Amino acid sequence: MPKPGTSRGDAPSGPEVLVPLDRSAATPLRAQLEEGLRDAVADGRLPAGGALPSSRAMARDLGVSRRLVVEAYAQLTAEGMLVARPGAGTRVADVQGPGARVASAPAAPDRSAVGGRHDRRYDLFPGHPDLGAFPRTAWLAALRDVLREVPDRRLGYPDPTGAPELRAALAGYLARARGVVATPERVVVVSGAAQGLALVARALARAGRPELVVEDPSLPAHRELLAHAGARLRPVAVDAEGVRVAELPPGGTCLLTPAHQMPTGVALSQERRTALARWARAGGLVIEDDYDAEFRYDRAPLAAVQRLAPDRTAYLGSASKSLSPGLRLGWLVLPDALLQAVRIEKAHDDMGTDVLSQLTLARMLERGTYDRHLRALRRRHRERRDAVVAALGRHLPGARPLGVAAGLHLTLELPHPVDPAALEAACADREVGVYGVRERAIVLGYASLTPSDLDEAVRRLTAALASPGVRR
Structure with a gap:
């Protein structure tokens, strides 16, 4: 052939x-x-x-x-x-290529709960993965095998906690790749990380623990989701070593992004990881959002903090960054204290997640296809990280990119204060979408744009920063 x-x-x-x-x-x-x-x-x-x-x-x-x-x-x-x-x-291919732009039929703007307008030509939203990298051929091959082999009875209402095959495959993968202490029985498959977070928040609120510590700063969409689920939010500041663990309330519950803090990009230091585990074992509860930990470039892999206190940590992950948010596939690894309550919430919420997608992902995990895809994706994202850092050096040398050692976004420390609303408007006039704008910083996502588009986006951002009324 x-x-x-x-x-x-x-x-x-x-x-x-x-x-x-x-x-x-x-x-x-x-x-x-x-x-x-x-x-x-x-x-x-x-x-x-x-x-x-x-x-x-x-x-x-x-x-x-x-x-x-x-x-x-x-x-x-x-x-x-x-x-x-x-x-x-x-x-x-006869079907439209991944990530293609069709001028005659533009996609409708995303009006989802993340709260942004994702209809800019150069969209730097930090939550967007590279959809063009979805492994269509490998996914289709695994799906065909599943459709050929799955018994008819498996096409009925699924187990609300997830297909046994996927829970077993995830337990093995997370233990091997992230150091998570997991058994299939402790895994609950959810329809994306957003649902997983909402289920945990609702279970805690019903148990009389509605107060939830969140990092400051943190993702606005998560704060909105948690508040809607009945949580009372309490911010705790983040610095160069991650969240200030010493400020966590005794016996409280906290939501953290320790591998790559959203949005600052810092990793929780080893000293604070130890302190966090000690805090959790003394009665605290950690919700660990491991949203993009697979993507690391200039540092050694960091194991999940869950392994330090598995009985006091709810671990949350998803395939949204590694495959596609459209799949709506995520997972929780839960301590005994939360397991039954979250199982009940999941059953009442949707009666289970799409079984064919679950079995397809399980097949890819079992075959090693998912691992191979992640390695290729890591190289692709590193190239884009390098491209945006190089573009910033060329066009905006006075700014300082932070949190670039891992993940799919960086925080850009600006050389002078700006009016956030004026900068967003000036960028929008140039077809650039920017988010998380503060007086001295912007959060820039780079995974969804090509190296050449990233260079053009930074060039236009530089022009926007020089626009009248932007600089304070």
């Missing part, structure tokens, strides 16, 4: 495609080629069903090795953007 990007005999033929390559740029040539082809599909220059040049022809036109082109075609084929068939060469 020919390799992706080849036709029978791989004759140097096929249409010409303009993909500029900058050999002086830090971005590798293969990454530039992949991004150029994605843009060509997104802009309609390569229409659905359209043929690409053979790998030999493309390599000759661009002056690069044929192997580089073959690898780029293979990557886009794995993403579902291209299809390769024996004797037919490589073509653009």
Whole structure:
């Protein structure tokens, strides 16, 4: 069977495609080629069903090795953007490519509970993952196997706590990759981290523990969700070592993002991790939101704090950043004190999460497909992290990016104070979406934009900062 990007005999033929390559740029040539082809599909220059040049022809036109082109075609084929068939060469997939922009049919603005307008061309919302990286081919292969093998009875109402296969696979994965102390019985599968957080908050409120400590600053959407679930929120400040554990109330409950604080990006220091475990064992309860801990670049992996006090920690994770928020797949690993109460809340909330998606994810975890996807995604996100940091150095050298060692966002410390509303409006005029704007800082998400788009977004942000009325 020919390799992706080849036709029978791989004759140097096929249409010409303009993909500029900058050999002086830090971005590798293969990454530039992949991004150029994605843009060509997104802009309609390569229409659905359209043929690409053979790998030999493309390599000759661009002056690069044929192997580089073959690898780029293979990557886009794995993403579902291209299809390769024996004797037919490589073509653009009939379905719209991942992450493509269709000018004639713009997507409706996101009006969800996260509270932002995500209809800007250069959207820097910190919660957006790279949807173009969804492993369509691997997901489809696992789903096909599930559909072929699943007994009819499994298509009825599911176990509200989750499919046994997924709970077992998650217990093994979390123990191995995050150091979580987990058994399948303690895992509850939820419809995204938002539902998991709401279930825990409601269970605590019914048990007479409505007060919940949250980090200051923290994600506004989480504060809104918790308040709606009946929680009374109490902020505790975050500094360069993470949340100030010494200020946590004895016997209280706290929601923390210790691996990569949202939004500052700091990691909870080892000293404070030890202090937090001591606080929890003395009667406190920790809700650990491990929302993007898989993505680390310049530091060693940090184990979940749950392993330090597993009987006093509710661990929360999801596939929203690693796969897609549209799947609505998340998980809780619960201590005995919360397990039954959250199970009841889950059963009453929705009677269970989509079973086919659960079984598909379980199959990917069992096969190691999910781990391979995460490794590739980590490289992709690191490239984008590097691109936005480089762009800030070029266009906005007076600003200081913080929290860049991990995650999908950074906090930009501004060189001078700004009027937040005026800056947001000036950015919107330039088709840039910015969020979490404070007088001296902005939270910038970078995972959903290409390196070239990140450079343009930072250039436009720089122009917005220079607009009349923005600077204080």
